Amino acid sequence: MKIDKIVKNFKSIQKGELKPIKPLSVYGLDIIACKNLNKQFMGIKAIDNLTINIPQAQTTGLIGPNGSGKTTLMNILTGMLKPDSGEIRVRDKIRKRIKSHELRKYRIARTFQDGRLIEQLSVEDNLLLPVADNTIFGGLKEVKQDDYKARMEQVLEITSLTEHRHKKAEELSYGLRKLLEIGRLLMQDAEINFFDEPFTGLFPEIVEKVCDIIGGLQKQGKTIVIIEHNMGLIKRLSDHIIVLDHGTLLAEGRPDFVLKNKAVREAYLGV
Amino acid sequence: MEYIINLAILFCIYGMLALSLNMVIGMSGLVSLAQAAFYGIGAYATAIGMTSLGMGFFSSILLGILINAIISLVVGKILARFQYDYYAIVSAGLSVIVFSILLNWKDVTNGALGIYGIGKPAIGSYTFYSNATFLGLIFIFTVAVYLLYMWIDRSSFGRVLKGLREDEKLTQSMGYKTKHYKSIIFVLSATLSGVAGSFFASYIAFIDPSTFQLKEGIFLFTIIIVGGLSSALGSVVGALVLISLPEVLRFIGLPYETAAQLQQIIYGAMLVLMMVFKPQGLFGKYRM
Ligand SMILES: Nc1ncnc2c1ncn2[C@@H]1O[C@H](COP(=O)(O)OP(=O)(O)OP(=O)(O)O)[C@@H](O)[C@H]1O
Ligand SMILES: [Mg+2]
Numbered sequence: 001m002k003i004d005k006i007v008k009n010f011k012s013i014q015k016g017e018l019k020p021i022k023p024l025s026v027y028g029l030d031i032i033a034c035k036n037l038n039k040q041f042m043g044i045k046a047i048d049n050l051t052i053n054i055p056q057a058q059t060t061g062l063i064g065p066n067g068s069g070k071t072t073l074m075n076i077l078t079g080m081l082k083p084d085s086g087e088i089r090v091r092d093k094i095r096k097r098i099k100s101h102e103l104r105k106y107r108i109a110r111t112f113q114d115g116r117l118i119e120q121l122s123v124e125d126n127l128l129l130p131v132a133d134n135t136i137f138g139g140l141k142e143v144k145q146d147d148y149k150a151r152m153e154q155v156l157e158i159t160s161l162t163e164h165r166h167k168k169a170e171e172l173s174y175g176l177r178k179l180l181e182i183g184r185l186l187m188q189d190a191e192i193n194f195f196d197e198p199f200t201g202l203f204p205e206i207v208e209k210v211c212d213i214i215g216g217l218q219k220q221g222k223t224i225v226i227i228e229h230n231m232g233l234i235k236r237l238s239d240h241i242i243v244l245d246h247g248t249l250l251a252e253g254r255p256d257f258v259l260k261n262k263a264v265r266e267a268y269l270g271v
Numbered sequence: 272m273e274y275i276i277n278l279a280i281l282f283c284i285y286g287m288l289a290l291s292l293n294m295v296i297g298m299s300g301l302v303s304l305a306q307a308a309f310y311g312i313g314a315y316a317t318a319i320g321m322t323s324l325g326m327g328f329f330s331s332i333l334l335g336i337l338i339n340a341i342i343s344l345v346v347g348k349i350l351a352r353f354q355y356d357y358y359a360i361v362s363a364g365l366s367v368i369v370f371s372i373l374l375n376w377k378d379v380t381n382g383a384l385g386i387y388g389i390g391k392p393a394i395g396s397y398t399f400y401s402n403a404t405f406l407g408l409i410f411i412f413t414v415a416v417y418l419l420y421m422w423i424d425r426s427s428f429g430r431v432l433k434g435l436r437e438d439e440k441l442t443q444s445m446g447y448k449t450k451h452y453k454s455i456i457f458v459l460s461a462t463l464s465g466v467a468g469s470f471f472a473s474y475i476a477f478i479d480p481s482t483f484q485l486k487e488g489i490f491l492f493t494i495i496i497v498g499g500l501s502s503a504l505g506s507v508v509g510a511l512v513l514i515s516l517p518e519v520l521r522f523i524g525l526p527y528e529t530a531a532q533l534q535q536i537i538y539g540a541m542l543v544l545m546m547v548f549k550p551q552g553l554f555g556k557y558r559m
Contacts, residue, residue: 079444104446118437120557121430129434130445132427136455139428188445 031056031223032077032108032192037086039072039247046072047083048247054192059214059224061238061255063231065268069247070227071113074194078110079103090192104134109190111181113197113227117169123180124165127152130188151187158213159183175206182213192223199233211237235259243268276402280474282507282514283406283413284467289494289506290413290420291463296492297501297557298429299456300436302355304488305346305362306464308369309339311483313465314472315373318386321473328392328473335465343461347454366485373480385479389472409470416463420503423456432456433501436557493542499555508554513538 030053039047046069054060062070075081077088079098088095090106098106109130118126131151133142156162159179164172169180178198185193195214199207214237217224228234234241234255241258243250245267251258258264288310295301313335320331346365353361373380380386392399392408399405423429434442435449443449472478490513498509516537520530550558 080440100440100444101446101448103444110444116438116441118434118441120437121433125430125433128427129430129442132430134431134446134448136428136451139431140423140426142427 029056030054031091033089034073034077034083035087035089037073037076037088038084039069039076039081040084045247047076050086050244050247050249052242052249052252054223054225054242055240056223057221058239059218059226059237061234061241062225062227062244063229063234063241063268064244064250068244070244071196072247073244074110074196074225074227078108078194104130104188107191108194109185109188109192110194111178111185111196111198113200115177115181117177117180117184119170120168122166122168123156123161123172124152126169126180127155127183127187130184148187151189155183155186158186158216160209175202178202179206179209182210186213190222193217193225195224195226195228197227197229199228199230207233231259273402276406278514278518280402280406280409280470282510283409284471284474285491285494285510285514286413286507287416287467287470288464288491289498289510290416290503291460291467292491293495293501293503293506294420294423294456294463295460297495297499297505297555298424298436299432299453300557300559301350301453301457302359302559303350303362303457303460304359304485304492305350305366305369306460306491307483307485307487308366309343309461309464310468310471310487311369311373311480312339312342313462313468314478314483315380315386315468316465317469317472318389318478319379321390322386322388328390328469329394332466332469335469336462339462339465340458343458344454346461347457350457351450351453363485363488366488370480370484373483380480383479383481385477386472387477389476389478391473405474409474412466412470416466417503417507419463420506424501424503428452433557490538493538496545496552497541499552500559501557502552502554505552505554509552513541 033053035051037047037050038045048069050069050073062073064070072081076083077098079100079102082097088098090098090108093106103109118129121129128148131148133139156165159182161176161180161183164176169177172180178201182195182198185195198210198214202210211233214224214226226234226237238255240252241255242252243258243264250267251261251264288306292303292306295303295306313332316335316338317328317331320326320334321328326334349365350358350362374382376382391405399408423432431442431447431449431452434445435447435452439449471482494509494513495506496509497512498507499505517530517534520534525533545552549555
């Protein structure tokens with residue numbers, strides 16, 4: 001299905017023109033999903049027989065209390081962790097696990113909760129790293145990257161990193177580091193974009209900037225998954241919410257519906 | 272004059288060795304102490320090729336490249352299972368193994384007695400007999416290795432190496448099969464060190480295993496630590512500083528024994544001081 005068609009569908013559902021049948025079919029196709037997924041850390045079930053679907057061209061808020069397995073799920077879906085069992089489906093490909101070097105092929109990009117940059121490389125190099133030719137000889141030939149340079153200028157502009165472009169990542173302030181990670185994700189022009197707590201610890205004006213960036217991706221019809229504890233931001237950005245608790249699915253659906261749910265409020269908001 | 276030329280040739284040999292080692296340790300974060308082994312294999316390929324097999328200098332270089340490529344491919348695969356300090360320790364072990372083979376495989380290497388009468392390079396009927404012409408030739412090779420380093424350093428390929436030296440998993444997740452990158456740079460570095468070995472053998476005309484011990488690998492490590500990790504300029508400056516040091520000590524008139532002892536102490540002190548105060552070295556762009 002065409003992305004704009006899905007978006008149109010969704011818009012009309014929101015306006016009440018179309019009746020949702022099942023929670024997921026509301027959003028058209030899903031693009032990435034897992035089935036009976038399990039992951040343990042030293043006997044602790046971080047992900048417990050979890051089955052979820054992430055709708056395509058929508059923004060999914062992934063929420064849940066601390067330690068509920070949100071990051072672990074994201075790590076598995078982005079090939080940073082190997083699940084103990086279960087299945088993962090990306091588009092029509094069903095896999096036991098995602099291998100990290102295949103992410104580019106699947107058009108998946110992400111940011112990290114704890115910030116993961118190549119510290120001793122410059123802002124520019126951090127931005128260029130994910131987009132260069134990934135064949136060996138192509139990479140050797142590619143001394144100038146004119147194709148990517150134009151996109152890099154744009155990304156530097158959007159993330160307000162232009163004046164810091166030659167600094168090493170380790171020299172950046174906390175806020176700029178977060179922006180650099182988001183810039184790196186933008187460079188990849190991926191179809192599926194994962195954000196692990198992109199707002200935590202940011203000043204309000206940078207929060208707004210990040211919201212704008214995510215808004216831009218939404219306009220392009222990208223699939224977005226955001227882990228975030230701030231319910232205001234989650235409500236504002238998400239089309240769909242998935243709530244995890246102890247590695248299991250507690251609830252999912254439209255934001256207003258989910259956030260009113262009694263079990264969710266008890267487990268998560270403690271009210 | 273001959274004295275200066277001799278120093279310049281040594282400087283070129285160590286410059287090549289340092290550049291190739293910096294590709295592995297500095298650019299890619301693979302702390303290999305096995306470089307003296309590849310240096311030795313190159314030297315022995317030329318020594319045996321030119322004395323027993325009747326090869327010319329340049330074809331003996333190719334022989335060295337071939338042998339080093341095969342051995343380093345296997346060694347690189349073994350080392351790829353380790354990281355950080357374990358990588359260093361295992362690579363040191365491999366260096367010791369190669370040294371023992373050079374020492375004990377007497378039928379081929381002539382053991383501790385070494386190999387005499389290694390010839391000079393020749394192109395057609397022209398032979399590089401004089402040290403000045405030899406210097407000219409090795410200088411061209413050294414510049415070529417320097418340019419190759421710069422090329423890789425600026426390419427996307429080099430950026431991937433610099434990515435994986437800090438965070439291999441992350442770099443992988445950007446679509447690169449990092450183990451191939453590590454293999455290629457390791458093999459390239461080994462073969463280039465072998466070329467330096469070929470020049471060394473031809474220049475000295477006599478080699479024995481004692482030159483290619485683990486301590487030579489540590490000496491090369493010291494050169495790039497002092498000069499600077501992940502820097503072409505640092506590699507050659509480091510070579511210049513450490514090659515000149517014994518000459519300086521001799522110049523100030525210390526007796527030979529004292530100078531030799533003092534030299535080792537200064538090398539050690541340099542390594543320690545650099546690690547403590549300037550871990551990226553004089554011109555380095557990376558600290559471990
Ligand atoms: N690498 C690891 N080793 C051991 N235990 C881990 C590891 N990663 C996560 N865990 C455990 O798995 C559980 C889920 O952790 P996870 O990081 O996925 O939670 P989260 O929902 O992202 O929490 P937060 O909101 O605090 O980021 C926790 O109990 C955590 O302690
Ligand atoms: Mg988390």
